[in-house]
Amino acid sequence: MFFLEELPTHRMIERYVEETGSGNTERIGDALAMLRKASMLVRKLDAYFQKHGLSQLRFLVLIVIDREPDRHSLRQSEILERLDVSKPVLHRTVAAMIAAGHLERVDDPHDARAHQLSIATDARNLLQEILPGYFELITQFMENQT
Amino acid sequence: MFFLEELPTHRMIERYVEETGSGNTERIGDALAMLRKASMLVRKLDAYFQKHGLSQLRFLVLIVIDREPDRHSLRQSEILERLDVSKPVLHRTVAAMIAAGHLERVDDPHDARAHQLSIATDARNLLQEILPGYFELITQFMENQT
DNA sequence: CGTCATTAGTTATCATGATAACCAATGGAG
DNA sequence: CTCCATTGGTTATCATGATAACTAATGACG
Known part of the structure; x- marks a missing residue:
C-alpha cells in the first residue's frame, strides 16, 4: 500500500467538493487521513515481518x-x-x-x-x-x- | 491490501496482550479496526478506478x-x-x-x-x-x- | 577546464496481489 | 446407483508493489 506523502489541506478538499458538488469535506478529510495512516502502519508492519522471515x-x-x-x-x-x-x-x-x-x-x-x-x-x-x-x-x- | 475478515474480539486481544506482556489493548483494537476499514475502502476505490480504466x-x-x-x-x-x-x-x-x-x-x-x-x-x-x-x-x- | 559526486531516469529481477479456467472428489436428487 | 452441481484445491497468466544496479547529464570544486 502507498499513498500521498502530503495530504490535501481541508481548504483544497473543500475546493474540489464545491467544484464537483459531491461529497462531504469532513468525511473525505477523515478518509484520506485514515488511508495515509493505514499505509504508514502497513509499511512498518511489513518491514517488521520481513525482518523475521x-x-x-x-x-x-x-x-x-x-x-x-x-x-x-x-x-x-x-x-x-x-x-x-x-x-x-x-x-x-x-x-x-x-x-x-x-x-x-x-x-x-x-x-x-x-x-x-x-x-x-x-x-x-x-x-x-x-x-x-x-x-x-x-x-x-x-x-x-x- | 487485504486483511482479516473478522477482527479479533477485545477479549481476544486482551488475552494476547496479557500473554505477551506488551502493547495496549485499546490501541491495538483501534489499529486493527483501522486496517480493516482502510482495506475495505481501498478495495472499493480500486474497483471504482478500474471501472474507469x-x-x-x-x-x-x-x-x-x-x-x-x-x-x-x-x-x-x-x-x-x-x-x-x-x-x-x-x-x-x-x-x-x-x-x-x-x-x-x-x-x-x-x-x-x-x-x-x-x-x-x-x-x-x-x-x-x-x-x-x-x-x-x-x-x-x-x-x-x- | 577536468574530475567526480549527485541527480533523473531506466532496466532487470523478484514478491505478492488478482481473475479465469481447470481437475478431482463429494454428495444430494431423481 | 447415476448424474451432475458444488466444493477443495491447483495452474496459468497478468497487474502492480519493491530493491539493486545501471546510464547519462548535471554542476560544484580544485
Whole structure:
C-alpha cells in the first residue's frame, strides 16, 4: 500500500467538493487521513515481518490457525473464509509456508480433496517471539500518531 | 491490501496482550479496526478506478499534477516526492499512462535528463468525470461504517 | 577546464496481489 | 446407483508493489 506523502489541506478538499458538488469535506478529510495512516502502519508492519522471515499474509495465516478455539488445524478453505485474500494467493502462500517448514499438512481423512494445515513447532516458537514486538509496534505507532 | 475478515474480539486481544506482556489493548483494537476499514475502502476505490480504466496510483498521479498551484506539469522526480511509491513503479506507471494517452511528455529545456509530464485533455476530462463519484464513494463509505 | 559526486531516469529481477479456467472428489436428487 | 452441481484445491497468466544496479547529464570544486 502507498499513498500521498502530503495530504490535501481541508481548504483544497473543500475546493474540489464545491467544484464537483459531491461529497462531504469532513468525511473525505477523515478518509484520506485514515488511508495515509493505514499505509504508514502497513509499511512498518511489513518491514517488521520481513525482518523475521514472514509477511503480513504469512503472519495472518499463523494467527487465524492459532486463535481457533478447540482446534489446532484448519483447511485451506477455512483459512480463506477468515482472510480477505484470493484463493490462488493463499494457495501459493501456504505452499511456500510448508516448504519453509512453517506449516504442516495432513490429508483430511474424511475428504480426499482436502487437507488440514497446522502450525509447525518452529513457527509456533517464531510466533511467540514476534508477537510482543508486533503489539509493541502497533501500540507505539498509534500513540505517536497525533 | 487485504486483511482479516473478522477482527479479533477485545477479549481476544486482551488475552494476547496479557500473554505477551506488551502493547495496549485499546490501541491495538483501534489499529486493527483501522486496517480493516482502510482495506475495505481501498478495495472499493480500486474497483471504482478500474471501472474507469484507472488505478489508485494512476489516479494519484493525475491528482498531484492537477492540484499543483501555478503549474500544469511536473517532472517524474517531483511526482515521486509527492507520492509514497518507488521510482521504478512510478516509471512504469507513467510510461503506461503516456501510452494510454493520459499523460503528455515534453523534454525539459533546461535539463536533458528530465521531462515535464502534463495531463492530456482526455485524462483531464476523465478526471472531471470520475471525481464526483470518487468523493461520493468515500463519503458514503465513511457514513455507512459505524 | 577536468574530475567526480549527485541527480533523473531506466532496466532487470523478484514478491505478492488478482481473475479465469481447470481437475478431482463429494454428495444430494431423481 | 447415476448424474451432475458444488466444493477443495491447483495452474496459468497478468497487474502492480519493491530493491539493486545501471546510464547519462548535471554542476560544484580544485
